[in-house]
Every structure is written in C-alpha cells, then in structure tokens.
Amino acid sequence: MSEATLTTPVFNVGLLLDEIAQTRPDGVAIAVPGKRNKDGSRKYDTITFAGLAEDSTKVAAGLAQMGVTPGTRLALMVRPGIDFVSLVFALFKVGAVSILIDPGMGKKNVLSCLDQVKPKGFVAIPIVHAVRKLCGRRYKESTFNVTAGKRWFWGGATLDELRKTEVGDFRPFEAEADDQAAIIFTSGSTGPPKGVEFRHEGFRRQVQFIQERYEIQPGEVDVPGFPLFGLFNSAMGVTSVIPEMDFSRPATVDPKNILEAVGDWEATQSFASPAVWNAVGQFCEREGLWMPSLKRVLSAGAPVPPHVLKRMKAAAPNAEMYTPYGATEALPVASISASEVLGETIERSREGGGTCVGSRFRGIDWQVIAISDEPLDTIDQIQPLPRGEIGELIVHGPVITHRYATSEEATRLAKIHDGDAIWHRMGDVGYLDQQDRFWFCGRKSHRVLTAEGTMFTIPVESIFNTHEKIFRSALVGIGPEGAKIPVVIVEPWSGQYPNTPEEIDALLDELHEIGNKNPLTQRIEHFLLHPNFPVDVRHNAKIFREKLTIWAEDRLDAILPG
C-alpha cells in the first residue's frame, strides 16, 4: 500500500488525536466511572477530544521543558483512565519512547524488564516512585520523573504541574515512519517477557487497518478491556468508557461492571480478552441478561473457545463477534467472525483441523514455511510449504515490528530479512486453506516430536475437548527429544471432576475411545486428569504446557525409558 493514503507526511501517531479534536471537539473521548448517585446510578468523569488534545500537548510541552527529547525512554506506569490516555499521547507528541509493562506479570519480571530497557525516567503513580526510591542506585539514571498523583519524598515534577505549562513555541515531534514510539513487553507465556519496539508508523497502521476492517465509525462508544485500546479509540474518534476492572487480571472482572458501562453509554463495541468474555457470557446466561446496544464484540490475545463465542452471541444478540489474531510483535494479522466459526469452521476443528483464525488484514503478507528452531537470517533460507501443510507462519507488512529492544538473540530468532523488508516469525504453527485462511495449530515450541512424527497441540486437544465433561486439555511430550511419548492431560469442567476410582476409570476409557476414532490421536495411550491448569495471568487462557510437562513427568516416571 502506498504512503499516500496517510493524511499527513508526519507519522507521529499522537497527532491523530489532534486531527480528531478538530472534527469532533466536543465529543467525549474518555469516560471513567466515579462515585454513585443516591439512586445507585453511576457518575462518570469525562474529557472531550479537544480537552484531551490540549491536555496532552501541555504535558508534552512540560516534558520538553524538563529536557525530554525525542528518543528518551520513559517508563509509563499509570492506571488506565484519563491520565493514562493523555500521557500516552503526551509522550508520543514529545517523541519519547513509552515503556509499557503489564504489572500483572509480577514484581520480579517487571523489575527485570526495567533493568533491560534502562528508562531515563518514570511517569508513574506514587507507589512506583516509592519503590524506585527504595531500589537505591538501581535507577540512578532515571532523571525525568513525573508523579501522577501526590508527590512525597522523591522529587521530580507532578502531572498537575506539567498540565499548567504554557505551550509557547513547543511543536510536536515530526516523527518519521521508523522512529520509535514505544517498547511493549510480551506476556511471556513461552519464556521471559520480551520488549517489542514499536514504530510510529506501526501504530498508525494498526489504527487504520482495525478501523477499516471492522468499519468502526467516529462517534461510536467502546468499552475497552485493554488499556491501550483507549489510544486506538481516541485516534479513531470513538468514545472509550473505561470499565472498573483489574486490567492485569481480566478473569477477575465483575461482569456487572461491563454490563453497567455498556448500558449507561449504549456502547456499540467492546474489545476485551477471552477471559472477560468467558466471565461475562456465563453471567449473562445465568442472570438472563443481554447487551442490546452492542453491534461489535472483539476478543483478542489468546485462543477463544467455541463455548465463549456461543454464550456471547446470546449475550450480545445484535452484535457480531470477531476474534482478531496476532501477537504483540504483529497485530492485527487476521480475523474471523463468530458466525463463520460456529457456522462452518468448528466442524473441521472438532476433527482435529486446528482453529481457523480467519483471513488476512489488509497490508499483511503471509506464508507457511518448514518448521525450524534455528535463526533464518534471510528469505532465501526459508522453505515454503504447499497450501494445507502444517508449518511455521511468517508475516510481513507495515504493522509488523522489526526488533526486540531487549535481546539481539530473540531478534535473530524471530526476524527474517528480505531486502529492506522484514518478516516476523509468529512462533505459531498451522496451515493456510484454499480460501487463504490460517488454521492455528498451536505454538511452535509446544509441538511434540515423537518417534513416529510431530504432533501439534490444538488439533489433538480439540478432539478431546469435544467430550462434554472436559473444559480444556493439553498435549505434552515426555521422554527424550525426538522420541517423546505423547500424554494428554484433561481438566474437567468445574463440578464435573470424577469422585471415585470407578468414575475416573470410566472417564479415561471414554477419552481412549475418542482418541481411537481419529488417526491424529489413536497412538495416544496416556491420559491424566488435572483439577486446574496453570495458565497465564493476563489472558487466563494460555495453558502453561511447560509446567504441565513437568507435572506429567512426575506422575508417569514409570513409563519413561531408562
């Protein structure tokens, strides 16, 4: 696609907000739930697009006066809300590189991420500054510090002080396409979290492609379950009603808060992780409630089980649900609607065909190549596979990130050079069908290399997930590399865990029977029951198969050769 489709020659993504502020100055940009009225209804704090544009420019000017220059790395650690969105735009406008870390990954991981990127300052809530000070000399290079809230003993500026800055002759940074805008960490479900470098152009294209594909109109209202979606919404002229929830632990959401935000604002869209929709769908089913105003429900970040799609179709009867597919490094790559899944692809999934994640977004090129665990430096080293064959997915396009800020080694393993272009290796395996849709078959690192060939997680697991008592399952391999013994671990639905040895035997027999009927699974001899799978905190959906492998090894010691 040509660069000419962008509205301005300057790529600074922060300027998208200023364009919206010109066309919809009085529209509400952000609404945050506040106290309750006497009758129990909610009050909301709001800011308009013009207000947000002005506020973020003042803060950017204030940061510039403090000495922040383009390229300065600043850790942004503020809870989702008006301040957060304004600060994201302020940092873009001054040209700083925002470091965004999900606190849900735990203190040790957060500190290790910070150590790797060495921020030059913290724009953060008081507790973060207190910890920074307590860490003594660890963050001695951090000089540009801003407190969002009450400043105590740690010095630096406050956000309120920056908000009073005279803008004077401050001008937003004239970013070029490849200028760095942010470093965002992956959730670390297959190893330590990696810091992904985002370019200004990448963010702009994300906004553009998401808006185009889902036909999102300015003036719509979104209830975002991802903090960063406030940024995309504001850049599209869409109101964000930030729901009350712990964004690091979406599974703990109180569904009532989502329903209330949607109802109060007659929201047309909501974008959250499958964990949120799992909770909301069950709640609506139990209470007989639905959300008639929604016309679009988006669920991203992890595989979305069909039972979640089904419940949400009932809970949002006027909406279509979509499951965008992508990763921190490359988003969005593809998308499919719940109607297409439930009406068509689910049949093939049940038989072990993988999960169809849909067709490509505009601007994305993709191919499936022979699986390798080695770096592939240049495109001539890849071996493309014929359509229908399972391999590694590689993607290319303007939203694809080019490198990790934290590890040269990780960059070499994930990127392939093709002239000036860069392909990203998704780390996922699957195949393309005749309609050029991708069928996800699991993470590359989770494949099981047995003596008889390679087994892939998602196809095998979906066969066993068809058992009515099984909530989810995990294929793991135990034993020596290349001659692993496949083991399927199943987690029954809550309340369905067998109580007696006879019930356990009966369930295991039924699983054997299901396995015997399909060539993909008939060699599996070992089944284990687990009450509660270890999963990632962010999505509450990504199964930690590495942990389950160790757990299975302890139980199946006797069958291990040697």
Ligand SMILES: Nc1ncnc2c1ncn2[C@@H]1O[C@H](COP(=O)(O)OP(=O)(O)OP(=O)(O)O)[C@@H](O)[C@H]1O
């Ligand atoms: N719609 C979807 N359906 C199935 N899987 C999905 C979907 N969307 C995302 N995923 C999975 O999530 C992955 C991206 O997750 P993310 O960027 O959060 O990093 P992570 O893989 O969890 O962390 P790390 O790379 O550190 O292990 C994809 O590669 C894919 O495996």
